[in-house]
Amino acid sequence: MSMIATLTDATVKRRGKTILGPINFELAPAGITIVLGPNGAGKTTLLKVLHGVERLSSGRIQWSVPDAEARQSQAYVFQSPIMLRRTVGQNLAYPLKLVKAPKADIARRVAAWADKTGLADAIDRPATRLSGGEKQKLALGRALIRKPAVLFLDEPCANLDGRSTREIEALLAKAHADGTRIIMTTHDLGQARRLAQDVIFLLKGQYHDHGQAAAFFSKPRTAEAKSFLQGDIVE
Numbered sequence: 510m511s512m513i514a515t516l517t518d519a520t521v522k523r524r525g526k527t528i529l530g531p532i533n534f535e536l537a538p539a540g541i542t543i544v545l546g547p548n549g550a551g552k553t554t555l556l557k558v559l560h561g562v563e564r565l566s567s568g569r570i571q572w573s574v575p576d577a578e579a580r581q582s583q584a585y586v587f588q589s590p591i592m593l594r595r596t597v598g599q600n601l602a603y604p605l606k607l608v609k610a611p612k613a614d615i616a617r618r619v620a621a622w623a624d625k626t627g628l629a630d631a632i633d634r635p636a637t638r639l640s641g642g643e644k645q646k647l648a649l650g651r652a653l654i655r656k657p658a659v660l661f662l663d664e665p666c667a668n669l670d671g672r673s674t675r676e677i678e679a680l681l682a683k684a685h686a687d688g689t690r691i692i693m694t695t696h697d698l699g700q701a702r703r704l705a706q707d708v709i710f711l712l713k714g715q716y717h718d719h720g721q722a723a724a725f726f727s728k729p730r731t732a733e734a735k736s737f738l739q740g741d742i743v744e
């Protein structure tokens with residue numbers, strides 16, 4: 510299922526201050542979109558708005574399917590994933606239990622995803638004891654196990670070593686190849702270059718630029734985007 514999101518004057522205000530918007534754009538139905546921008550630019554807020562967990566102060570967001578259906582077919586991976594105080598296998602099984610999948614189906618898919626995430630040997634271990642990289646892979650497996658149409662990720666590789674980062678990027682590339690639409694934030698420009706098909710560049714809560722990744726990285730259109738890519742402080 511492909512879904513398009515349309516934002517119309519989408520604005521988020523907190524304590525009287527506008528932290529996002531007004532933003533107008535249409536999110537294409539496929540691909541890997543990377544949201545870039547300095548700290549506090551509104552990246553997390555935009556992701557939450559798209560997923561429907563951050564309330565708009567004004568304007569609207571409309572998915573091309575009814576809201577409940579859109580939410581059902583989306584998954585969100587937080588920067589610091591919350592693990593259930595249960596085993597790795599039970600964490601993977603959780604989203605399938607919520608939708609009352611048949612037991613045999615759950616067992617089969619949990620085994621497959623433990624394998625895909627490199628956690629097969631840890632399947633009976635408490636999830637809270639995993640390393641940071643393992644937790645993030647588990648969170649990703651738990652998000653992908655229902656094959657979401659859209660997957661949001663907020664800095665999925667923050668504080669991870671190169672090996673875990675590479676493994677997570679491989680899982681994301683595979684999910685994308687299997688038809689999941691990916692929208693993620695990262696502070697890692699190398700990662701953005703490796704994964705992005707298009708880039709949304711936010712600045713001070715504004716939708717500053719949006720373009721194909723190759724063009725954005727090789728020929729940024731604005732002075733701010735250029736400075737950002739050079740590693741300068743942009744505010």
Ligand SMILES: Nc1ncnc2c1ncn2[C@@H]1O[C@H](COP(=O)(O)OP(=O)(O)OP(=O)(O)O)[C@@H](O)[C@H]1O
Nearest residue numbers: 523524528546547548549550551552553554555694
């Ligand atoms: N509940 C809130 N109340 C007040 N201000 C908030 C709230 N949530 C976020 N903000 C502010 O809104 C701005 C945007 O925050 P957001 O987390 O979306 O930015 P970000 O681009 O994801 O930042 P970072 O790269 O640091 O994660 C920041 O200035 C933040 O301090």
